[in-house]
Amino acid sequence: MKIKSLLYSILLVTGVNAETTYIHAGTLLDVPGESPKSNQTLIIKDGVIDDVQAGFVVSEEADVNHIDLKHAFVMPGMMDMHVHISGERSKNSFKEGMTMSDELQAFRIAHYGMKTLKTGFTTVRDVGSRSQSMYAYRDAVNRGWIDGPRVIAAGGVGITGGHADVSGIKPDLMEFYTDRSICDGPYDCRRATRDAIKYGADLIKITSTGGVMTVRATGTGQQMEMDELKEVVLAAKRMGRKVASHAHAEDGIVAALEAGVHSIEHGSYAGPKAHKLFKKTGAYLVPTLLAGHTVVKMAKETDILAPSVKEKALRVGHDMKGNFIKSYNAGVKIAFGTDSGVSLHGENMQEAVLMSEAGMPNMAVLKSATVHGANLIGMSDQLGTLEKGKQADIIAMPASPVENIKALLDVDFVMKGGKVYKQ
Secondary structure (H helix, E strand, C coil), rough: CCCHHHHHHHHHHHCCCCCCEEEEEECCCCCCEEECCCEEEEEEEEEEEEEEEECCCCCCCEEEEEEEEEEHHHEHHHHHEECCCCCCHHHHHHHHHHHHHHHHHHHHHHHHHHHHHHHEEEEEEECCCCCHHHHHHHHHHHHHCCCCCCCECCCCCCECCCCCCCCCCCCEEEEEEHCCCCCCCHHHHHHHHHHHHHHCCCCEECCCEEECCCCCCCCCCEEECCCHHHHHHHHHHHCCCCEEEEEEEHHHHHHHHCCCCCCCCCCCCCCHHHHHHHHHHHHHECCCCHHHHHHHHHHCCCCCCCCCCCCCHHHHHHHHHHHHHHHHHCCCCECCCCCCCCEEECCCCCCHHHHHCCCCCCHHHHCCCCCCHHHHCCCCCCCCCCCCCCCCCCCECCCCCCHHHHHHHHHEEEEEECEEEEC
């Protein structure tokens, strides 16, 4: 038995997976939304769940590892549907954008990616980074060249002067840094959508309204026109891609939902008309309460934010939590998302605490970060639950987050695709 334990320790250090692993789970939430089970064994082969059996099953085969989580709460890896893992908001953000090489930024992405993974997030949807660096990171992780969370990477499409366009620097630099994804009118936005997909986008991210962090006083109401929104959604659909829309004010939320987007990011002022459209279309709300909490704190405690940003941060940040719970109570489907990059990477679990404090039941919070996340990215056949045939993305913690959501702040076991990253 000592030899097997030594071998397992070596495998953890080297990152090599034995063919079969047995995890003994004291409490197992295999399907979030259903009741947890006691004393279960997860059998993992080649990174995939081969079986889930009642009791603590032990194998005497030489190549089987046993992981003891008998005193832990075990559940699927969490999924964050709104991150920006290429950077973090700070007083040096603008400077870094103009001085940091793409190569150095790639290393920073890997650094933030590992912080996110070790927190318990095995899958993320990055909805706005330097595209080629993020696509390269995604592909390197998928090929097993480097470690990190599974990444679904968006390509951005935005309008001139809108939230996705460059702001806060002098005109000649704005001209230089304006991305080819910026478009005007339906046909140009069709071109930008196809262009993003050509270069590697898994989905398209648009900005139907203004944004808090834009360094210009253009508000948070609708900015993209309906013909532009519809053309982006249609062009993406033709090429097998979903569309996510940043949207704060209800007019922009409604327009994006009417155009056919699959998710609304933030949704800060969603009202009754938007709620009806959410339920009619089946689109998800990705609330990002942590972003609102963070920008309010920035506005009150630091001088990081420009005056035009500070006003929006205080207004929108204060309003997000109350409007979020109205959407949930109206029956809107919720997918977990933090907007990390505005907040610090590695603090993603704080979103769950904020959702719970707003009034969302703890089990619903867990479901939003597992089952609903997997559905939103079209990977329910592989992710979101711990069932036979699913990827072995597993986290564990000493206490139950169903009983106390803050238990998520103490994740001490992380496995992704059968490989242990934290124990």
